[in-house]
Amino acid sequence: xxxxxxxxxxxxxxxxxxxxxxxxxxxxxxxxxxxxxxxxxxxxxxxxxxxxxxxxxxxxxxxxxxxxxxxxxxxxxxxxxxxxxxxxxxxxxxxxxxxxxxxxxxxxxxxxxxxxxxxxxxxxxxxxxxxxxxxxxxxxxxxxxxxxxxxxxxxxxxxxxxxxxxxxxxxxxxxxxxxxxxxxxxxxxxxxxxxxxxxxxxxxxxxxxxxxxxxxxxxxxxxxxxxxxxxxxxxxxxxxxxxxxxxxxxxxxxxxxxxxxx
Amino acid sequence: xxxxxxxxxxxxxxxxxxxxxxxxxxxxxxxxxxxxxxxxxxxxxxxxxxxxxxxxxxxxxxxxxxxxxxxxxxxxxxxxxxxxxxxxxxxxxxxxxxxxxxxxxxxxxxxxxxxxxxxxxxxxxxxxxxxxxxxxxxxxxxxxxxxxxxxxxxxxxxxxxxxxxxxxxxxxxxxxxxxxxxxxxxxxxxxxxxxxxxxxxxxxxxxxxxxxxxxxxxxxxxxxxxxxxxxxxxxxxxxxxxxxxxxxxxxxxxxxxxxxxxxxxxxxxxxxxxxxxxxxxxxxxxxxxxxxxxxxxxxxxxxxxxxxxxxxxxxxxxxxxxxxxxxxxxxxxxxxxxxxxxxxxxxxxxxxxxxxxxxxxxxxxxxxxxxxxxxxxxxxxxxxxxxxxxxxxxx
Numbered sequence: 321x322x323x324x325x326x327x328x329x330x331x332x333x334x335x336x337x338x339x340x341x342x343x344x345x346x347x348x349x350x351x352x353x354x355x356x357x358x359x360x361x362x363x364x365x366x367x368x369x370x371x372x373x374x375x376x377x378x379x380x381x382x383x384x385x386x387x388x389x390x391x392x393x394x395x396x397x398x399x400x401x402x403x404x405x406x407x408x409x410x411x412x413x414x415x416x417x418x419x420x421x422x423x424x425x426x427x428x429x430x431x432x433x434x435x436x437x438x439x440x441x442x443x444x445x446x447x448x449x450x451x452x453x454x455x456x457x458x459x460x461x462x463x464x465x466x467x468x469x470x471x472x473x474x475x476x477x478x479x480x481x482x483x484x485x486x487x488x489x490x491x492x493x494x495x496x497x498x499x500x501x502x503x504x505x506x507x508x509x510x511x512x513x514x515x516x517x518x519x520x521x522x523x524x525x526x527x528x529x530x531x532x533x534x535x536x537x538x539x540x541x542x543x544x545x546x547x548x549x550x551x552x553x554x555x556x557x558x559x560x561x562x563x564x565x566x567x568x569x570x571x572x573x574x575x576x577x578x579x580x581x582x
Numbered sequence: 583x584x585x586x587x588x589x590x591x592x593x594x595x596x597x598x599x600x601x602x603x604x605x606x607x608x609x610x611x612x613x614x615x616x617x618x619x620x621x622x623x624x625x626x627x628x629x630x631x632x633x634x635x636x637x638x639x640x641x642x643x644x645x646x647x648x649x650x651x652x653x654x655x656x657x658x659x660x661x662x663x664x665x666x667x668x669x670x671x672x673x674x675x676x677x678x679x680x681x682x683x684x685x686x687x688x689x690x691x692x693x694x695x696x697x698x699x700x701x702x703x704x705x706x707x708x709x710x711x712x713x714x715x716x717x718x719x720x721x722x723x724x725x726x727x728x729x730x731x732x733x734x735x736x737x738x739x740x741x742x743x744x745x746x747x748x749x750x751x752x753x754x755x756x757x758x759x760x761x762x763x764x765x766x767x768x769x770x771x772x773x774x775x776x777x778x779x780x781x782x783x784x785x786x787x788x789x790x791x792x793x794x795x796x797x798x799x800x801x802x803x804x805x806x807x808x809x810x811x812x813x814x815x816x817x818x819x820x821x822x823x824x825x826x827x828x829x830x831x832x833x834x835x836x837x838x839x840x841x842x843x844x845x846x847x848x849x850x851x852x853x854x855x856x857x858x859x860x861x862x863x864x865x866x867x868x869x870x871x872x873x874x875x876x877x878x879x880x881x882x883x884x885x886x887x888x889x890x891x892x893x894x895x896x897x898x899x900x901x902x903x904x905x906x907x908x909x910x911x912x913x914x915x916x917x918x919x920x921x922x923x924x925x926x927x928x929x930x931x932x933x934x935x936x937x938x939x940x941x942x943x944x945x946x947x948x949x950x951x952x953x954x955x956x957x958x959x960x961x962x963x964x965x966x967x968x969x970x971x972x973x974x975x976x977x
Binding site for chain 1: 594597603747859863870
């Protein structure tokens, strides 16, 4: 197993631990701070690094604003690849997944993009506007290479699509828990437990729950079903409120991971 | 890849997983509906009795004389609510009702599609929310008032550039959360499949009528058909019944704003490259990082950084030609049409008129062209007066 995400998840499975995943917008407030934010998170198992896009249709207001600010501060896919190279050279072995919109990939050139992912150590891709039916070109470029894998998303309304989506999914399954976009309140979709159970039953790989989670207690009711939790909008809020303070980030992630596994 | 979702390499369904089943439901319901004589009867009833179709195909006599070729105007400006937008709204809202949806949402730039949707919502007693960029809410206060009078809720969108593309993003986000009871009425020939197909179907009435009317008047097909292109709904409707008539030249007119060599234009086919926005792959104005650039046009309805996927396909295959017209060329044509024929066109439509005058010079007296006059200019009086004041046109 030569993928950092799969390796980390296998280790967690052995230890019987649940995974904690955070989302950070690359270049918010600048690439220097992004590097610090990544390094500060000892307890975080996988880091989702969002490449800011001008029209983030799957994101709520917090990440929209974060993307807008990052772009204004000069963030780009090229600079994020540079950051990745630097982090890997400095010995950061944390699994890192790019969360980005398809136009960022297609604008860069699909082949060239995949090659840069391989070279700079991007372990996985989450592309929220690329449903199963549109993945062919990207998957062809990825060629099943272990270095960079495509993470699949499912939603509470996926229903009969779930087996199709999961059939050759790798890494983990990203379960959108509340309907719609990121940053919703913890008022989870009414059939969320049933839905997560269905996904868990169908899935050979770990099942992660995202969207609308703030504290570890938010996932308490479904703790026995899921293999981990993803925090995005709330994490951005914590960072902004503390003015990107390394200790605040460390405290939050340490606490979440600990409570998630208590 | 879902082949039927594509026009060549353009189109598709680039949306979040949460919308995939919804799009499939809409597609199935649409295909059923347009094969159901009852549905079609209803649709045509409202087009006739409520919208006021069919619209005239008017031979612009003085212009024809001046330019030495027959210039016909397809008078979509005479529709209820003042533009072609209502054709599509009636179709989609009947579909929404058929699917049992209670609420409708829409995006709007200048407010024309918003007003048409709010109108349809009032007519069919549905709850309506229109998403509009904060900047546009300020610029188009009168249309905001119209929508509110019609009972719609107008949501001012504060995100990104605060304009049409951001309003569309917000409508898509809302839809992803509420698709169970909500139908999204897209006003342009854009969006994920099946939207470009539906918009074309419901706007095709323009070319169906025009073809028949031209036959009656001239006993033959027109030589040239042209329309302005923003997202491309009036143009795809104007082209629809002529696409399979190889003898008819199809011309789409893009907004060149202050010129296609400046940074301020909306000419996505002249200056853009293929990419993905609002669920579809097509030509887009974008920077080197793949971020979408702001479009500019004096006409709010053409002020969009992308174009419908079928237009991208017609462009690449050469079946249709797309040409740019600047703000000032469009305004000159607007004044000329107003003073020569007594018709104040929408600034959008004036783009097509401007190119028609250029094109006419290479045509003969026995040839003919049809220009889609997609809307009337009443909504633009403020813009026109500002423009004229700045340029001193009337002095």
